[in-house]
Amino acid sequence: MKKASLKELLxxxxxxxxxxxxxxxxxxxxxxxxxxxxxPGGVGTSFSLMFLTVACVGFPHLGASTLMGFIQAMIVLFLxxxxxxxxxxxxxxxxxxxxxxxxxxxxxxxxxxVPLTAMLANMCASAAACLxxxxxxxxxxxxxxMLYLSTAMFFGAVCGLFAxxxxxxxxPFIRIGRNQ
Amino acid sequence: MDxxxxxxxxxxxxxxxxxxMGTNAMLHFGEKKKAPEGxxxxxxxxxxxxxxxxxxxxxxxxGTVVNGKGEEKNIDEKGISLHEIVxxxxxxQIEVKADDEYSALVFHDETDIAxxxxxxxTVTLVVFGDLNSKRNxxxxxxIEVK
Numbered sequence: 001m002k003k004a005s006l007k008e009l010l011x012x013x014x015x016x017x018x019x020x021x022x023x024x025x026x027x028x029x030x031x032x033x034x035x036x037x038x039x040p041g042g043v044g045t046s047f048s049l050m051f052l053t054v055a056c057v058g059f060p061h062l063g064a065s066t067l068m069g070f071i072q073a074m075i076v077l078f079l080x081x082x083x084x085x086x087x088x089x090x091x092x093x094x095x096x097x098x099x100x101x102x103x104x105x106x107x108x109x110x111x112x113x114v115p116l117t118a119m120l121a122n123m124c125a126s127a128a129a130c131l132x133x134x135x136x137x138x139x140x141x142x143x144x145x146m147l148y149l150s151t152a153m154f155f156g157a158v159c160g161l162f163a164x165x166x167x168x169x170x171x172p173f174i175r176i177g178r179n180q
Numbered sequence: 181m182d183x184x185x186x187x188x189x190x191x192x193x194x195x196x197x198x199x200x201m202g203t204n205a206m207l208h209f210g211e212k213k214k215a216p217e218g219x220x221x222x223x224x225x226x227x228x229x230x231x232x233x234x235x236x237x238x239x240x241x242x243g244t245v246v247n248g249k250g251e252e253k254n255i256d257e258k259g260i261s262l263h264e265i266v267x268x269x270x271x272x273q274i275e276v277k278a279d280d281e282y283s284a285l286v287f288h289d290e291t292d293i294a295x296x297x298x299x300x301x302t303v304t305l306v307v308f309g310d311l312n313s314k315r316n317x318x319x320x321x322x323i324e325v326k
Contacts, residue, residue: 035279147204154200161190
């Protein structure tokens with residue numbers, strides 16, 4: 001496995017922080033959408049996972065997403081920003097990271113392009129985040145769970161495409177994986 | 181993978197997800213029964229009715245609760261205890277659910293310390309004695325007694 005360079009590690013660290021703190025910025029908009037749909041969330045999570053996607057698809061290293069998820073979990077625990085998930089909040093960060101790693105690995109094996117990889121990675125990570133939050137906190141069932149999941153996956157896919165645009169813009173400054 | 185094929189996959193995926201979201205939204209909204217303005221759906225062991233906050237006999241509710249940051253907050257508002265809503269019946273638990281499906285459970289021996297605070301159009305569940313705010317359900321939409 002290739003060692004990550006200092007530049008890559010700095011990008012990972014930056015994206016970790018952006019993923020946590022930008023969620024607050026988009027809260028008013030995401031609450032408008034989720035309030036209209038009568039679901040507990042899904043939009044803000046997809047947006048925050050976009051930064052993990054930028055880092056992990058732009059700098060493909062095995063285990064990077066899981067590591068970033070773990071670091072985000074530690075940050076929110078130390079800052080006390082666990083929300084309604086409480087001490088189980090780390091699960092809600094690590095599981096999406098693992099899902100993203102698995103999807104990125106699959107996409108690299110299939111030699112998929114950056115936009116498709118980013119879209120699938122963000123979509124699956126959003127779905128994993130929602131399912132873990134549902135398991136820990138919400139306990140939704142039936143059509144409301146399906147709505148929650150489909151909303152998260154849709155916005156996950158859209159944010160994944162935004163992530164691919166960001167990766168393309170950062171191309172002069174970052175190394176793209178050999179499939180692209 | 182061919183670029184045109186990938187673009188097709190992306191577009192089809194987005195349309196499929198949008199369709200799924202729209203279908204689920206229609207099914208979800210279709211399940212929500214039409215309620216009187218501001219009313220709370222009440223289901224007491226299968227018997228359904230509506231609770232209109234404006235028609236309740238509210239009393240002064242005072243006490244201390246812990247907010248999401250772990251800070252104590254004094255409560256001095258109008259409300260009604262769950263015991264007065266449910267009455268003296270035998271049950272296991274009460275599920276209080278908000279409009280965004282967030283829910284909390286209140287057990288049989290807690291109905292005297294669980295209150296619905298009514299402020300303008302918003303009804304909030306508070307359970308005195310809790311060490312956190314997990315059961316502070318804002319915007320109560322339904323109460324189910326099981």
